[in-house]
Amino acid sequence: MRLSFIRPISCCSVSSPATSVKLQKPLFLRPPTFKTTISDLKKWHLWAKSLTCSVGSTFLELDNGPDSELLLRELNWLVEDAIQTPKSFLQQPHKNYNDNSSVSIRASLEQLYMLWKQRVEERRPFQYVVGCEHWRDLVLSVQEGVLIPRPETELIVDLVNDAIKENEELREGLWADLGTGSGALAIGIARILGSSGRVVATDLSPVAAAVASYNVQRYDLEEKVHVKQGSWFEPLRDNEGEFVGLVSNPPYIPSKDIGGLQAEVGRHEPRLALDGGASGMNDLIHLCDGAFSMLKPGGFFAFETNGDEQSKFLVHYIETKKQGNFSKVKMVSDFAGIQRFITGFRGR
Amino acid sequence: MEIVVQSSVGQYSKPFHSLARNRIMAASVPITRVTAMDRRREGISQLTSHSFFPAIRRIRAMHKSITSCPTVSFATPDVGVSNTETREWAMQDFYTLRKDVETVLERVQEIRAAAGLKQLQEDLAALEAVAADSSLWDDRAKAQETLQALTDCKDKLKLLCDFKTQADDAETIIKLTEEMDSIDSVFLQEASGIIKELNKALDRFELTQLLSGPYDKEGAVITITAGAGGTDAQDWADMLLRMYVRWAEKQRYKTKVVEKSVGEEAGIKSATVEIDGRYAYGYLSGEKGTHRIVRQSPFNSKGLRQTSFTGIEVMPLLPEDSTNVEIPEEDLDISFTRAGGKGGQNVNKVETAVRITHIPTGVAVRCTEERSQLANKIKALSRLKAKLLVIAEEQRASEIKQIRGDTVKAEWGQQIRNYVFHPYKLVKDVRTAYETSDITSVMDGELDPFIKAYLKHKYSLAANPSGLT
Numbered sequence: 001m002r003l004s005f006i007r008p009i010s011c012c013s014v015s016s017p018a019t020s021v022k023l024q025k026p027l028f029l030r031p032p033t034f035k036t037t038i039s040d041l042k043k044w045h046l047w048a049k050s051l052t053c054s055v056g057s058t059f060l061e062l063d064n065g066p067d068s069e070l071l072l073r074e075l076n077w078l079v080e081d082a083i084q085t086p087k088s089f090l091q092q093p094h095k096n097y098n099d100n101s102s103v104s105i106r107a108s109l110e111q112l113y114m115l116w117k118q119r120v121e122e123r124r125p126f127q128y129v130v131g132c133e134h135w136r137d138l139v140l141s142v143q144e145g146v147l148i149p150r151p152e153t154e155l156i157v158d159l160v161n162d163a164i165k166e167n168e169e170l171r172e173g174l175w176a177d178l179g180t181g182s183g184a185l186a187i188g189i190a191r192i193l194g195s196s197g198r199v200v201a202t203d204l205s206p207v208a209a210a211v212a213s214y215n216v217q218r219y220d221l222e223e224k225v226h227v228k229q230g231s232w233f234e235p236l237r238d239n240e241g242e243f244v245g246l247v248s249n250p251p252y253i254p255s256k257d258i259g260g261l262q263a264e265v266g267r268h269e270p271r272l273a274l275d276g277g278a279s280g281m282n283d284l285i286h287l288c289d290g291a292f293s294m295l296k297p298g299g300f301f302a303f304e305t306n307g308d309e310q311s312k313f314l315v316h317y318i319e320t321k322k323q324g325n326f327s328k329v330k331m332v333s334d335f336a337g338i339q340r341f342i343t344g345f346r347g348r
Numbered sequence: 349m350e351i352v353v354q355s356s357v358g359q360y361s362k363p364f365h366s367l368a369r370n371r372i373m374a375a376s377v378p379i380t381r382v383t384a385m386d387r388r389r390e391g392i393s394q395l396t397s398h399s400f401f402p403a404i405r406r407i408r409a410m411h412k413s414i415t416s417c418p419t420v421s422f423a424t425p426d427v428g429v430s431n432t433e434t435r436e437w438a439m440q441d442f443y444t445l446r447k448d449v450e451t452v453l454e455r456v457q458e459i460r461a462a463a464g465l466k467q468l469q470e471d472l473a474a475l476e477a478v479a480a481d482s483s484l485w486d487d488r489a490k491a492q493e494t495l496q497a498l499t500d501c502k503d504k505l506k507l508l509c510d511f512k513t514q515a516d517d518a519e520t521i522i523k524l525t526e527e528m529d530s531i532d533s534v535f536l537q538e539a540s541g542i543i544k545e546l547n548k549a550l551d552r553f554e555l556t557q558l559l560s561g562p563y564d565k566e567g568a569v570i571t572i573t574a575g576a577g578g579t580d581a582q583d584w585a586d587m588l589l590r591m592y593v594r595w596a597e598k599q600r601y602k603t604k605v606v607e608k609s610v611g612e613e614a615g616i617k618s619a620t621v622e623i624d625g626r627y628a629y630g631y632l633s634g635e636k637g638t639h640r641i642v643r644q645s646p647f648n649s650k651g652l653r654q655t656s657f658t659g660i661e662v663m664p665l666l667p668e669d670s671t672n673v674e675i676p677e678e679d680l681d682i683s684f685t686r687a688g689g690k691g692g693q694n695v696n697k698v699e700t701a702v703r704i705t706h707i708p709t710g711v712a713v714r715c716t717e718e719r720s721q722l723a724n725k726i727k728a729l730s731r732l733k734a735k736l737l738v739i740a741e742e743q744r745a746s747e748i749k750q751i752r753g754d755t756v757k758a759e760w761g762q763q764i765r766n767y768v769f770h771p772y773k774l775v776k777d778v779r780t781a782y783e784t785s786d787i788t789s790v791m792d793g794e795l796d797p798f799i800k801a802y803l804k805h806k807y808s809l810a811a812n813p814s815g816l817t
Contacts (some may be wrong), residue, residue, distance in 0.1 A: 040543065069610070072610060073716075082683055125696055127696075136723075137720070137723065150695070178621050261694060265694065265696050268372070273693075306694075338691055
């Protein structure tokens with residue numbers, strides 16, 4: 001059943017004939033085949049820094065985007081990813097203005113100029129620029145067409161871990177990550193499951209399914225995680241009622257809010273992964289409705305929401321409309337104190 | 349050569365003896381090529397054996413045969429070669445040198461006695477017995493602890509042994525010279541060199557003896573935070589960052605600026621540096637506090653005199669698994685920066701910073717340097733533990749639980765040092781009253797005199813808590 005997206009990736013990108021999805025290899029994984037001099041690199045770095053500093057807080061005021069301080073942090077990370085030996089470059093900023101010694105980089109100097117220009121002028125998300133996102137202890141490949149996993153979502157893996165500790169049966173069962181995107185949750189969960197624990201990751205987007213498969217392969221989890229393309233529960237029909245756990249970070253932003261999002265999100269990330277319909281809860285309600293028949297008795301679910309309002313509504317919805325189907329339904333807040341998740345168990 | 353010797357600070361294990369020897373070799377080269385070659389050939393055995401005689405004898409022999417008459421006899425002061433400089437050195441300084449050698453011999457003896465040589469040897473034997481036991485690796489952590497203790501013990505013994513060898517070498521030269529009834533200035537200069545280096549090593553050793561805190565041997569994490577005062581304060585914070593990095597480089601410690609938040613116009617708002625090396629924490633722990641600068645600020649358009657402050661915080665750099673401190677989850681308030689707004693899918697900013705507050709004590713740490721939230725959380729927790737352990741140590745509490753939250757001082761409340769650039773130049777420590785007008789060297793990382801003065805001050809306070817020194 002596994003899709004044919006999994007194939008060796010060479011150099012920068014390769015197109016998969018089955019789906020014609022072009023996979024972008026993360027910058028830090030590309031071979032350092034380009035050469036430049038320290039002084040030229042330094043010139044680029046100075047240019048990038050001054051471009052960044054000129055931003056000041058304009059993006060912040062405009063659409064709550066990043067200020068120059070955050071952008072400078074990103075620039076350091078770009079250097080880390082692009083240069084073979086970034087430490088010597090970053091740690092001795094005053095010593096290498098006239099240094100003509102050679103340095104190996106993973107993209108040409110022209111590309112580096114272009115990438116940072118895209119970052120600042122087009123507001124292309126940093127994670128698309130470097131092709132990866134550090135998430136929990138993972139480094140996940142991401143590219144246009146795939147939602148960049150957010151730090152808040154890291155917490156779902158901890159919630160799953162807590163549930164597993166309460167009930168060890170969950171460790172060896174079948175899990176599903178619905179709307180997996182880059183595969184973050186599926187991989188995070190697969191790594192805490194036991195030897196016979198499995199995860200099915202679904203996504204409607206062929207790009208997401210391809211990127212998720214690539215990430216699964218990078219972490220050697222092909223045996224544990226199966227990526228399937230399709231809408232929500234559709235690809236899971238064969239295993240109805242067999243799941244010990246369901247997790248999802250579905251699109252939950254109300255359609256009317258999409259236009260006001262910070263440019264990195266609104267202009268560049270896939271609307272499919274963000275727009276949750278008029279109330280933002282179309283997909284969340286669909287998930288709540290379908291969860292009962294998918295889960296085994298005692299099975300666990302955790303869904304991410306847009307915050308307090310949606311979480312309260314959904315807990316109320318489950319408790320009234322799905323009376324008796326679920327137990328211990330509750331809201332869990334993220335580290336910023338927003339009620340970000342709803343969790344619960346199927347009744348026995 | 350001086351620098352190399354200094355750099356062995358902190359890693360006391362290898363230093364000194366062999367370096368001093370190398371110096372002798374190097375200095376001897378001008379005498380004659382043959383000598384140098386010859387000695388290099390046999391160098392290894394010489395360096396490992398601790399006797400100085402063969403070298404001296406051989407050089408003396410060669411010296412005589414090749415350069416016909418390089419020595420200056422007391423009886424016949426001038427035999428054709430007009431070597432007044434040598435003679436003068438010899439005449440005036442031989443007795444001083446002999447006195448220096450006697451003093452250093454006494455000092456070495458005292459230090460060896462005070463260090464509990466016998467006890468150390470017994471400790472070594474006991475530790476070796478434990479290390480040789482087949483059950484050693486049953487408890488991995490304990491095994492590592494034992495092996496570290498064994499290394500420490502061996503290092504210390506070797507050092508004490510080296511002190512003696514070096515003092516003996518110097519004494520030998522003196523005796524030999526007396527025996528010969530003539531003076532070889534090259535030798536005496538070497539003896540004088542040995543004494544000089546040995547005294548430095550003894551100073552350093554005594555200083556290390558003052559470092560007996562449980563974390564003194566560890567590396568250090570320094571957090572530098574610019575105080576109020578705008579760009580001037582942020583520039584001052586940057587100057588201090590440079591100062592500590594330079595100091596650490598001089599000690600040959602590994603430094604890593606793990607977090608740096610740059611100021612709008614110049615300087616930094618804050619920075620965190622990890623300094624990895626033995627005793628880094630012991631030396632730097634006294635740097636904790638507020639550092640004040642007075643100068644004509646380059647950022648003040650009127651060129652007026654301005655005062656700014658920067659806070660320095662120092663924590664031990666503990667290996668991640670070494671802090672077997674469990675803090676109950678409910679005592680921790682973990683928050684991460686999401687500048688307002690709705691968070692989640694609505695926002696994509698690299699704000700993975702995690703701030704953890706220990707609720708009972710109010711002690712807080714922040715970690716922003718890692719690229720994922722989880723990584724920042726792990727690191728922040730490890731820093732928080734290190735911080736709480738240090739506070740517990742300061743309060744002589746045996747457990748984190750016993751820390752009296754109300755008495756935890758503001759992180760860097762106390763002003764410890766003034767750096768005056770204008771109208772005169774002066775760096776003065778308010779605790780020890782140690783001062784220097786060489787502000788440039790201090791800013792270049794010449795902190796040792798301040799560190800030493802503070803450690804002695806702290807030690808004497810501990811010995812006489814009433815302050816009636």
